[in-house]
Amino acid sequence: MLSYRHAFHAGNFADVLKHSVLTLVLEYMTRKDKGFYYIDSHSGAGMYSLEDEYAQKTGEFKDGIAKLINQSDLPEALQPYIELVKSLNLEDELALYPGSPAIAKYFDRRQDSAHLFELHPTDIQHLTDFCQRWNKCHVKQVDGYQGLLSLLPPPNRRGVVLIDPPYELKEDYHKAVNTIIKGYKKFSTGSYILWYPVVKRGLVDAMQTQFVNSPVKNVLQVEFCQQSDTDEYGMTGTGLFIVNPPWQLKAQLTEILPYLSQKLNHPSTNERPTFTLEQLIEE
Numbered sequence: 001m002l003s004y005r006h007a008f009h010a011g012n013f014a015d016v017l018k019h020s021v022l023t024l025v026l027e028y029m030t031r032k033d034k035g036f037y038y039i040d041s042h043s044g045a046g047m048y049s050l051e052d053e054y055a056q057k058t059g060e061f062k063d064g065i066a067k068l069i070n071q072s073d074l075p076e077a078l079q080p081y082i083e084l085v086k087s088l089n090l091e092d093e094l095a096l097y098p099g100s101p102a103i104a105k106y107f108d109r110r111q112d113s114a115h116l117f118e119l120h121p122t123d124i125q126h127l128t129d130f131c132q133r134w135n136k137c138h139v140k141q142v143d144g145y146q147g148l149l150s151l152l153p154p155p156n157r158r159g160v161v162l163i164d165p166p167y168e169l170k171e172d173y174h175k176a177v178n179t180i181i182k183g184y185k186k187f188s189t190g191s192y193i194l195w196y197p198v199v200k201r202g203l204v205d206a207m208q209t210q211f212v213n214s215p216v217k218n219v220l221q222v223e224f225c226q227q228s229d230t231d232e233y234g235m236t237g238t239g240l241f242i243v244n245p246p247w248q249l250k251a252q253l254t255e256i257l258p259y260l261s262q263k264l265n266h267p268s269t270n271e272r273p274t275f276t277l278e279q280l281i282e283e
């Protein structure tokens with residue numbers, strides 16, 4: 001069953017956190033000339049219109065990217081991401097929003113390659129169209145967990161892996177971490193970014209425990225919650241586990257998180273968003 005469509009959620013507060021981190025990680029990777037693999041296990045459509053019926057129906061981007069794009073006091077660490085979004089849009093407009101493949105394409109160099117997996121029949125078509133004139137980009141309609149493992153280790157031993165499942169299936173929580181553990185055994189120096197929603201606290205706690213009991217080292221965990229934990233239905237927060245983060249990422253997030261907490265409150269509550277940033281497992 002594949003019902004999730006990222007077009008409804010593009011540019012929301014969870015995308016802001018995920019994509020600002022992805023931007024910083026990819027920017028760091030391109031500082032060295034040596035090429036790298038970008039692997040995206042759950043790619044989505046590639047690029048999103050914020051003017052179409054999906055984005056307009058939920059309006060989620062209005063409480064995410066739209067609140068940041070015209071700010072003049074952005075912290076330095078948030079600027080590369082905002083500049084990237086601006087580069088896709090006309091001045092003073094916010095019509096397009098980059099999915100993770102579009103962020104990777106922005107940083108693409110001749111020596112790098114991108115490996116994108118997506119299962120949804122409509123989004124694979126959008127993704128294929130988006131990647132058409134992108135040399136060294138490989139799009140496959142196969143399961144992303146298996147797809148990414150089949151590529152590790154990359155030939156030149158440099159790589160960034162994004163795992164961004166929809167969590168429609170409860171098994172995704174366990175499977176995503178397990179895939180990183182398997183990937184790490186093949187390629188322990190790669191950077192892995194795993195996105196998760198905070199829907200039920202127990203599911204996040206279980207992911208943490210799974211990491212802590214694994215051989216994986218050097219895991220940074222960041223979390224940003226617009227609302228307090230609840231047993232009601234719905235996403236109250238968002239987080240990332242980042243294995244082998246760039247050395248300055250923690251300091252950059254220390255700059256970004258208080259700013260996001262000031263700007264991205266939940267539209268229907270007066271609660272100030274909270275955040276945590278923790279080295280879950282040392283190097």
Ligand SMILES: C[S@@+](CC[C@H](N)C(=O)[O-])C[C@H]1O[C@@H](n2cnc3c(N)ncnc32)[C@H](O)[C@@H]1O
Binds near residue numbers: 005041098117123143
């Ligand atoms: C959260 S969205 C991805 C968003 C994208 N990474 C971004 O940041 O722009 C998750 C996507 O995973 C796809 N998907 C679900 N299960 C999958 C699987 N096993 N392998 C590959 N793609 C899958 C869904 O169709 C959906 O488009």
